[in-house]
Amino acid sequence: MKPEALAALQARFAEQLSTAPAILQAHGRDESHPTVHPPHAVLFARSETDVVDALGLASAHGFPVTPFAVGSSLEGQVIPVQGGLSLDVSSMNAVLALEPGGFQATVQPGVTYPELNRRSRPHGLFFPVDPGAEASLGGMASTNASGTGAVRYGTTRDNVLELRVALMDGSVIRVGSKARKTSAGYDLKHLFIGAEGTLGVITELTVKLWPLPGHVAVLRGHFPGVEAAATCAVQVMGAALSPERLELMDAELMRAVNRHEGAAYPEAPTLWIELASSSAVGLGEALGLCSEIMADSGGGGLEVARSAADRAALWEARHHAYYALGALYPGHDRLSTDICVPLQHLPGIIGFSRALAGQEGLHASFVGHVGDGNFHVLFHAPPDDGATWARIHGVYDRMIGEALALGGTCSGEHGIGLHKRAHLAREHGDTLALMRAIKALLDPSGLLNPGKILP
Amino acid sequence: MKPEALAALQARFAEQLSTAPAILQAHGRDESHPTVHPPHAVLFARSETDVVDALGLASAHGFPVTPFAVGSSLEGQVIPVQGGLSLDVSSMNAVLALEPGGFQATVQPGVTYPELNRRSRPHGLFFPVDPGAEASLGGMASTNASGTGAVRYGTTRDNVLELRVALMDGSVIRVGSKARKTSAGYDLKHLFIGAEGTLGVITELTVKLWPLPGHVAVLRGHFPGVEAAATCAVQVMGAALSPERLELMDAELMRAVNRHEGAAYPEAPTLWIELASSSAVGLGEALGLCSEIMADSGGGGLEVARSAADRAALWEARHHAYYALGALYPGHDRLSTDICVPLQHLPGIIGFSRALAGQEGLHASFVGHVGDGNFHVLFHAPPDDGATWARIHGVYDRMIGEALALGGTCSGEHGIGLHKRAHLAREHGDTLALMRAIKALLDPSGLLNPGKILP
CATH class of the missing domain: 3.30.465.10 (Uridine Diphospho-n-acetylenolpyruvylglucosamine Reductase; domain 3)
Known part of the structure; x- marks a missing residue:
């Protein structure tokens, strides 16, 4: 950023603008390690007028602007890779x-x-x-x-x-x-x-x-294999039960939670199904039907929780999964895939991905929003272990190839950001020109969050 | 369309292309009377390749192309107001x-x-x-x-x-x-x-x-006023009952159905609520709760239907409303408004619209997808009664103004087409330039369904 641009920002925004190193550093990364690119300055916007004026100065002086709020993006979305201004809207919180x-x-x-x-x-x-x-x-x-x-x-x-x-x-x-x-x-x-x-x-x-749903209950059960659990999820979806949540964790992740928390969950693929109804009796019947489906799919150890406290306890392993895995491998970098496929292909691609990770000798934990066909494989390795990271990226690449062949997407919910631009080109190569044309319409100088989405 | 353009179409499409007057006439209108503009030719496309080739010839020869399938649009969408080719995709029905x-x-x-x-x-x-x-x-x-x-x-x-x-x-x-x-x-x-x-x-x-939902039932009841029925609908939406359908008809329409079918429905604002559940018991409880809400809102004459045949019978008046109104006023042209507002404003704008139509002495029947905040006022008058049509359009205009002031939209589900372009300008004036730029990106010569949407 040119000195006159910084001066213009300072003149307009005074103490709302920061160039303190710790602030810049905090706005230079997100949850996708290890990329860090601090901006030249951070603006703590308080109003729409602040935002408009910041964009006006960016246009006038030609510096990039990258919006930022909590910094929890997973694909590098908030990282100002070309420097410039990090536009922090976290104070616009009314x-x-x-x-x-x-x-x-x-x-x-x-x-x-x-x-x-x-x-x-x-x-x-x-x-x-x-x-x-x-x-x-x-x-x-x-x-x-x-x-x-x-x-x-x-x-x-x-x-x-x-x-x-x-x-x-x-x-x-x-x-x-x-x-x-x-x-x-x-x-x-x-x-x-x-x-x-x-x-x-x-x-x-x-x-x-x-x-808020009137009556809520959670079912949890474990399965002989991840594919069996995924198949059960597909059947629950077909039963018109409209589950509130439908989540899968594999044995690897259950083991991580046990080790980290000193718990004793069955170390097997586990499915959570949350159901709701406007009536207690209706909920009971739905739970009965759902339990039958789970048992027919090979599910065992079924537990039901109805009170808010019991439900929270039953969900606990799921909520702690990411943290447990991180704590078990301190110092490791992690990568979460984000594939989503049409539901009928979910058991197959989970099997495919497990086999592939196994062949490559990779630690791979599976967690999934399996009612949507969306699952994450959590890979981890020491940051400097280039050989393992190359294998991880190779496996991820082939997983995405398989997902696209099945009509799926490389991103169910994390976005493209910095890290998946090449995958976007594989998925939507035929529309990249149109995406670029729309970008040029709205941001002719390419100053808005440059380096993201478009390869 | 120039003779060489028509010749090129004929050379490529042979008997798939028609210039028979009856065919042209049938492709020159939709359900929005009285506008009729026949195309110069109709192509019965059988494949994506046919569509691509038709667009290629349109580009080469500069004639407009208006897609057509069933012709049931309500705002003139399929009417080829600039002539050219009507691209009929109804045979692409696999x-x-x-x-x-x-x-x-x-x-x-x-x-x-x-x-x-x-x-x-x-x-x-x-x-x-x-x-x-x-x-x-x-x-x-x-x-x-x-x-x-x-x-x-x-x-x-x-x-x-x-x-x-x-x-x-x-x-x-x-x-x-x-x-x-x-x-x-x-x-x-x-x-x-x-x-x-x-x-x-x-x-x-x-x-x-x-x-398909497992167990379904329909409740029907009538109310002392349209606003009371709309208020009841808002309360049903708040009770987490997730109704499958939630429909309103006013006394005027009920009367039309009675007269047309020799039926004896109560000639009062009537609400239909369809509920579903994966269990019969759950459905029973939901019906109980819903009946209470209806009774509390002043609903009377509650009837419930559970079997498919009984449900169809209970819905009958709703399904026949448009037809009954048409049959009661043969030779009249009709206009259906399509306003949709945030749900909390639905009773108010229905009251506003009724009062306005009453002041102007207009026949106005109300029917609504009231769980969405979307309602239609059906106006009708002889086609040549210019004074009445001017009053209808004046009322419609003020209704849309009120809807926009309440954060609503001029079109909940019918679209803009030919007839509502001026209203689109009122609703989205600040984005028309962007809409036009996107249109220019994708259709630089303005050949795709010209005269629609953009004012």
Whole structure:
């Protein structure tokens, strides 16, 4: 960034602008180690006007702008690889409106989803998208994040009604509608959702809220193999049970949790199925049907939890999986794949991936949002073990090739960011030219989060 | 169309091309009377190659192309107002793949949703979007159509996984993914959904299928006023009952059905609520809760139907409403509004609209997908009664103004087409420039369905 650009930023933003080394460092990375590229400056934006003015200065002085909120992206999305300004919107964290009768809330982009849930619950409502990591709604919209609730409630994309977006030309546009349905003109909203801040900066979101389910229970059981568990998940989906969550962990991860927590979970592939109903009796019947399906698929050790405390206890191993794995291998870098395939291909590609990792002698743990066909393989190795990392990337590459051959995608919920651009080219090579043309329309100088998404 | 263009079409397509007056006439209108503009020729495309070649000839000779399937659009979408070629895809009606384990089907654009349902039901699955009129899936995607199932299953937009689209540059692209979730790059799929054939021609769709609900029942009751019925609908939505359908008809429409069918329905605002559950007992409890809500909101004459035959009988008045109104006023032209507002504003805007129509002395019947906040006012008058039509348009205009002020949209499910372009400018004036730029990217010569959407 040129000195006059920095001076102009300082003149406009005073103490909202920081060049303190620790701040720059904290804005130079995300959860995808080991890449670190600090920006030249960090702006703590407090309002839409701040965002507009920052983009105006970027245009005038030609420096890059990379939006940032919580820094929990997994593919390098918030890393300012070309330096410039990190536009931190975490202080834009007001819930601007909460309309219980309209089942919607309007928020600034720095509001986190747990905070929105704290605000919604007193109204009997909640926001069901739960990617973890106290993610911000602006970031979640920008990567189309999801999590365990997507099987029932959809992804962030499905839960955003309207956006306000600041563009590089100095304007702020409103896309979508606060109505639940609209067929009014070209849908520009979905262009900005998942665009990772490369087309504009989201300054406000109106999102759907959902009624809290009346009666909830969780079933957990273990299976003789990951494929059997995945097959059971497919059958649950076919039974019109509309599970609230449907999660898989493999034996490797269960073992990691046992070792890390001194627990004694069966070290076998494990499936969690959360069901809800407006009536206790209805829930009981659904649990009965679901238990039968699980038993017929070879599931054993079935446990049911109904109270909030019991449910939390039953989910505990699932919630601690990432952390347990990290703690077991201190100093290792990790990589999480993010493949999603049509549901009928899920057991097959999980088998394929396990065999491949086995052949290559890799530690590979499987965790999956298996009702969606989305699963993550967690690889890990010491950062300097180049040979292992080359094998990991080789396996990942072949897994993506297989997923694409089956009609799937290289990213179910993490996005493309910095790290998966080559995979995007494999998946959507025929539309890259159109993506580039749209990028050029909205950001002709290429200043918005450069280096992301487009290869 | 120049003679050499027609000759080139004839040389390539032989008997697939028609210039018979009756065929031209049938492709010159839709359900939005009284506009009629016949094309110069109609091509009955049989394959994606036919579509690509037709677009190639259009580019070479500079004639407009307007996609057509069933002709059931409501805003003039399929009317070739600048002549040229009507590209009829109704013969591209193959179900290319049906994957029960993946809950999806891949179809050509001419497949109708009733046909897809006939093919899906033996697998225990169905396609839940039901706009009526034996609509084609290509057309439904192009207008983002919906209907009574949207309250539970979303609109066409929410149910399309992947598209193949033929572009004016001669290419065919694949957008979206057959996976249920994807965060891979810019979402171009949603740009073509709802674009009314102005950006490209859809040649193939992969859509979601859903498990048929296990146990279904319908409740019907009548209310002292339309606003009370709408308020009840909002409360049902808040009770986490996830209704399958939630429909409203006003006294005027009930009266029309009675007169037309010699029936004796209570001539009062009437609400239908369809509920489903995986268990009979669960369904019973949900019905109990729903009945209480209806009674508390002033609903009377509650009837419940459980068997398929009884449900069909209970729904009958709703299904016959449009037809009954048409039959009661033979020779009248009709206009259906399509406003959708955030749910908390639904009772208010229905009251506002009723009062306005009353002040102007207009016949106005209300029917609504009230769980979505979407309602239609059916106006009618003799085609040559210019004074009444001016009052109708004046009222419609003020209704849209009110809807926009409340954060709603001028079109919940019918699209913009020819007739609502000025309203689109009111609703999305700040993004028209971007819409036009995207149109110019994909159709630089303006040959794809010219005169639609963009004012």
